[in-house]
Amino acid sequence: MTLSLHGKTALVTGGSRGIGRAVVERLTADGARVVFTYHSAEAAAAELAARTGAEAVRCDQADLGTLPAIFEPVADGLDILVNNAAIAFAKPIAEITPADFDHVITVNTKFPTFAIQAAVPVLRDGGRIINVSSINTAVPAPGGALYSAGKAALEQITKVAARELGPRRITVNTVSPGATDTDMLRSVNTPEGLERAAAVTALQRLGTPADVAAVIAFLAGPDSSWITGQNIHAGGGFLI
Template identity: 45%
Template sequence: MPNLTGKTALVTGASRGMGRAIAQRLAADGARVAVHYATSVDAAKETVSAIERSGGSAFPIQAEFGVPGDVDALVTGLGGQPLDILVNNAACGNLDTLFAGSIDRLTPRQFDEVFAINVKTPFFLVQAVLPLLRDGGRVINISSPSTRIAMSTQIAYAMSKGAVEVMTRTLANTLGARGITVNAVVPGATDTNVNDALHAPETRAAITSITALGRIGRPADIADAVAFLASDDARWITANVLDATGGMFLGPLG
């Protein structure tokens, strides 16, 4: 297991789902974790409590993304303490936008919301924490398979994640002189308590049928990939987009 003892990590959108799993895994590896949440204070407290019950260290930070002052609020919550790991996990949760955002239906409001939360906030968050981020640190962005799979109902979401991958490569080049690595992780369909659509048997069967490893992803699958990139084992890996989809939609199976 990687050793992150003495390091501090910030995980955005860490109150539930994949973000919670990532926060718990980094804490289990020894990091002190800042658990960011937007509005779900009880869920954030549950994440912190779960980490502490397991012997880890964590604290909550509240900031609603996509509104003025979001980055300032989050950085203020850090209290100026040095940072070693930043995981940009929070993303737009507007399901109307994610799954009904085709070119003929997407509204300017929905488009702006997706880009504000998925692109603008992570970019300016990196900018804001650079003075706090130690040399040799890690920035890990969460992307999406929608950047390589043309899904017409997710056009704005896919475009925003494409921007995240461009940001990943560019920042890797920019921050490499400080020994800071920047990578992205691409989760596939992942079974979380916020992904109710995956609970339908027909949906699970359909996704499993186009996934090489033959199952729906679990939050721990993604958390483990992030933990690897956060560790010293990944010190020579930067500007990469790590596919953690289980081989989703690679082509006909068999």
């Protein structure tokens, strides 16, 4: 492992578990100073912070009023923003309520959008923004209308942000994990469904959070400077 991110500062949302946790571990291992957010997993966040040297900040993405608090630790300058935090949601369209709509879209789309806005004044030229989406925008499933729609909107925001921030050499990209073995994935899938997902993946297994974190680390690093406005499917060949 080389310290390719030495001297860089990163902010990772949803860093206490799953893919976000692996991202914090990878970016700190690559030499970055990392601030990460968590919602309810306080013990997991404290353990991760103690082990990696990262800084944990509590955040509720359903409340835009928490944005200033998560940017306060990086007010002196930011190089990398990873919008990872999201909630899983599965419900048929016929059963979706207005409250469901507002909550899912706020957490999965609205908060990341305004996080990008809040990052712009402190993001250094040549910085990186990486938004985590989902393979479900390309492979929608019954019950996934709100989740897929919210992530698809974030993918379009990524493309526009890449155009708007390009003059400052700031790259903005999306990473769309395939079937990745996390608590979130298991919360909305049966064991049989997970077996089927592994079977149709070219590499014949579920992904791990570290698999996805490696792709995010590449986009955060110096070798990705000519990639922007793209959606990279990190799914081991789930979608080809």
